[in-house]
Each structure stands twice: as C-alpha cells, then as structure tokens.
Amino acid sequence: MPHRRFFVLSLIVGLPAAAAAQFTTFIPPQTKPADSVRAPVATQKAVQPDTSLSTRLTNLKTWVDSAAGVAAAPKAAQDSLPAKKPVPTVSDSATAKTSDTATMRNGERAPATASDLPMMALIGSVALGLGALLLGAGGNRRIRTDA
Amino acid sequence: MRKRIGLLLYVLGGLLLSFAVGRYGVGVAKADQARRAWDASEGRAAVALARSAALHHGIRETPVDGAPVARIVIPRLDLDEIVLEGVDADELNAEPGHLTGSAYPGEPGNAVISAHRDRHFNHLDALDVGDTIVTESGTHQDSWVVVAKRVVGKDERALFRTSDATLTLTTCWPIRYLGPAPERLIVTAKPIRRKATRVASAS
Numbered sequence: 001m002p003h004r005r006f007f008v009l010s011l012i013v014g015l016p017a018a019a020a021a022q023f024t025t026f027i028p029p030q031t032k033p034a035d036s037v038r039a040p041v042a043t044q045k046a047v048q049p050d051t052s053l054s055t056r057l058t059n060l061k062t063w064v065d066s067a068a069g070v071a072a073a074p075k076a077a078q079d080s081l082p083a084k085k086p087v088p089t090v091s092d093s094a095t096a097k098t099s100d101t102a103t104m105r106n107g108e109r110a111p112a113t114a115s116d117l118p119m120m121a122l123i124g125s126v127a128l129g130l131g132a133l134l135l136g137a138g139g140n141r142r143i144r145t146d147a
Numbered sequence: 148m149r150k151r152i153g154l155l156l157y158v159l160g161g162l163l164l165s166f167a168v169g170r171y172g173v174g175v176a177k178a179d180q181a182r183r184a185w186d187a188s189e190g191r192a193a194v195a196l197a198r199s200a201a202l203h204h205g206i207r208e209t210p211v212d213g214a215p216v217a218r219i220v221i222p223r224l225d226l227d228e229i230v231l232e233g234v235d236a237d238e239l240n241a242e243p244g245h246l247t248g249s250a251y252p253g254e255p256g257n258a259v260i261s262a263h264r265d266r267h268f269n270h271l272d273a274l275d276v277g278d279t280i281v282t283e284s285g286t287h288q289d290s291w292v293v294v295a296k297r298v299v300g301k302d303e304r305a306l307f308r309t310s311d312a313t314l315t316l317t318t319c320w321p322i323r324y325l326g327p328a329p330e331r332l333i334v335t336a337k338p339i340r341r342k343a344t345r346v347a348s349a350s
Contacts, residue, residue, distance in 0.1 A: 104248040104257065107304035110317040110331035111234040111246060115263045119325050121167035127160025134153025 170240060174266070177213075177241030181229040185215045209247060213238055216245050217252050218283040219260060224270045230282075234261045243267050250312070252282035253289040253341060257309045261317045264328065268318035271332055280314060280336050288344050289314075291336035298330050305333055312338045 210216050212233035220227045230252075234244035243262035250256025262268040280291040291314045298320050299305040306315060314336040319328035 104246060104250075104259065104306065104308060106308045108246070108249075108259075108306040109302060110299065110305055110333060111244075111259075111261045112301065112327070113234070113239060113261050113263050113268075113317065113319045113331075114327045115236075115239070115265055117167045117170055117240075118265050120163050122325065124160045124163030124165075124167060127156045128164060129160070131153045131155070131157025131160055134149055135157060137149065137153075 174240040177237075178229070181215045181231055181242055185218060185229045212247070213241075215242075216284070217260075219243060219252075220281040220283075221274065221278070222281075223274055223278045226267060226270075228262075228267050230260055239263050239266070246306070249306070249315075252284050252314055253287050253312060253338070254284075255310065255312055257307065257313045257315055258282075259306055259315045259317065264318045264320070264322045264324075264332075268316065269322060271316060271318050271334060272320075272322050274316075274334055279339075280316075282314065283344060286344060288342050289338050290340040292339050293334055293336045295333075295335040297333055299333060301327075301329055301331055303331075305331065314338075 210232040212231075212235065214232045215229045216232050217230040218228070219230055229242050230245050231238040231242045232245050232247060234246055238244040239262060243260050245251070246259035246261060249259040252258045252260075262271075264271070274293055274296065276293050276296060278293045280293065282289050282291065289312070297305075301319075306317075316334040316336070318332050320330040320332040321328060322332070
C-alpha cells in the first residue's frame with residue numbers, strides 16, 4: 001500500500017508540472033531592425049571614435065614635436081563647407097577647357113613673335129638662284145667645249 | 148664639281164622655299180577657317196554664352212588653342228583679323244594670338260594680343276597714341292584708344308595684370324629685321340566705348 005500511495009502522490013505532484021510544460025505560450029522573437037536603418041547608425045558610431053582618436057593623435061604629435069623643439073608642419077586649412085560642384089554650362093567641350101590656374105603672371109615677358117619663314121624664304125631664294133646660276137654656267141661651258 | 152654644287156644648292160633652295168611657301172599657305176588656310184568659324188553665328192553665340200555663364204559662376208573657361216576668341220579691327224592699319232587662342236607658332240602663323248591666361252578683350256584685366264611682325268602686325272609701328280582699335284568678343288564690341296607705345300627688351304617683364312580693362316598689342320621689334328628680334332613693340336589701349344553685339348542682344 002505505501003507503494004500505491006507513493007505512486008498516486010507522485011502523479012499528483014508530477015502531472016501538473018508536465019501539463020504546464022505542454023501549454024507554454026509562444027512568444028515570437030522581436031523583429032530585427034532593417035539593415036538599411038542599422039548600417040548608417042553603425043557607421044556613424046564607428047566613425048566618431050576614429051575621428052576623435054585621429055584628432056587626439058595629431059594633437060599629441062604636435063605637442064611632442066613642440067616639446068622636442070621641432071617646428072610643426074603647417075596644417076592645411078580645410079573648408080568648413082562642402083566642395084562646390086562645378087555649375088554645368090553650355091560650353092562645348094571641343095572649344096573650351098576649364099582652367100583655373102592659367103592666369104597671366106604679373107610681369108610676363110612679351111611673347112616671341114619672330115617667324116623663321118622670311119629668313120627661310122630668303123635663304124631658299126638665294127640658294128635656288130645661285131644653284132641655277134652654277135648649273136647654267138656649267139651647261140654653257142660644256143656647250144662651248146663641245147663646240 | 149661646279150655642276151654638283153649648283154644642283155645641291157638648287158635642290159636645297161627649292162626645298163626651303165617650298166617649305167616657307169607651304170607654311171604661309173597653311174597659315175592662310177587656317178585664317179580662312181577661323182574667319183568662317185567666327186562668322187558662323189551659332190558657334191559665336193555658343194562660345195559667348197559659355198564664357199559669360201562661366202564668368203558669372205566664377206569658373207574660368209579657356210578655349211582650346213587655335214579656337215577663335217575675338218575679332219580685332221584697326222582702321223588705321225586697314226587690319227581686320229580673327230584672334231585665335233594661344234601664341235604658339237601654329238596660331239601666329241595663321242592669325243594674331245591671344246596670350247592664354249590674360250583677360251579677353253573687354254573683360255576686366257589686361258588682354259594681350261600678339262602677332263608676327265612680318266604678317267598681321269607688320270605695320271603696328273604706324274599706330275600712334277590716339278588711334279582707335281575695335282574688338283569684338285562675341286557678346287560685346289569694344290572701342291579702344293591707344294594710350295601708349297613703347298619698345299622694350301625681349302627679356303623685359305613688360306606685361307602686367309590690371310584691374311581695369313586694358314588691351315595690349317605686342318610684336319617683335321625692329322619690324323624690318325631678319326631672325327630673332329632683340330626687342331618688342333608694345334602698344335597699350337584703354338576702352339572708350341562698349342556696345343552689345345547682335346548675339347548678346349538675342350540672348
């Protein structure tokens with residue numbers, strides 16, 4: 001009898017626990033935020049520490065340089081505004097080129113406008129005339145010899 | 148022997164003369180081409196609009212070398228030529244050239260135009276103070292009066308930037324001289340009148 005009592009007692013204690021396990025409520029997992037939303041946030045979080053680290057390191061280097069008596073290299077000034085985009089114009093690429101550096105120097109020499117052509121034409125004419133003269137003279141002499 | 152030397156001189160002279168005449172011919176053809184390009188109103192309008200738009204937005208646009216950029220008329224010398232961009236041998240062989248980087252005629256700054264002394268500016272020395280020069284740059288026609296004329300050494304730094312509109316014409320000096328000239332003739336003019344051209348009025 002004590003065995004039967006023990007068995008009934010264990011059923012009374014054990015069954016509700018098993019039954020409770022059967023009817024556990026399903027709790028769905030929370031929906032993940034979309035990657036497109038998380039990515040910029042993650043990037044921003046990742047960038048911020050880098051920027052501050054870089055600044056801190058730069059300052060540290062300047063501080064070390066100044067402490068060591070080395071003149072720090074001048075830091076290039078950075079524009080606080082974003083770079084200006086070139087405004088599209090109606091220019092024809094075949095007739096125009098953008099050039100922001102081509103400005104005349106203050107104190108430019110006047111361009112050399114000497115042409116070699118007159119000299120070349122003169123020398124050519126003289127050589128041609130002289131050559132014709134020599135050829136003619138040679139021809140006349142031969143004719144005279146033949147005669 | 149004499150015949151051989153004669154033949155050599157004859158051939159050499161013929162080649163030199165042909166080359167010189169050929170270069171002159173190429174220059175004349177290019178000048179004609181530049182004149183036609185300038186006269187084409189569409190091209191003029193496009194260049195003028197592009198330049199005015201670029202200047203308005205603070206962008207400096209330089210035409211490619213050899214492109215027509217202006218027209219210059221000097222009644223005293225009976226000269227009417229199209230000015231090309233650049234002062235290299237090819238441009239100067241064809242037409243007067245605009246010194247790249249200098250201002251364009253009529254714009255604020257010093258506009259420098261150069262030409263060969265044996266070609267377009269072969270009578271530049273006849274220009275006197277008080278004479279008139281007219282330039283046309285697509286959007287405007289400017290009249291200038293010659294205010295100075297001087298001769299400087301070839302290495303002298305004689306061209307300066309100006310804040311107001313100035314026109315400077317340069318050529319080699321002496322005008323009647325064979326070979327690289329030792330000096331430069333510089334003529335300076337100031338604007339006296341400006342009026343809009345047909346293209347500017349239309350746009």
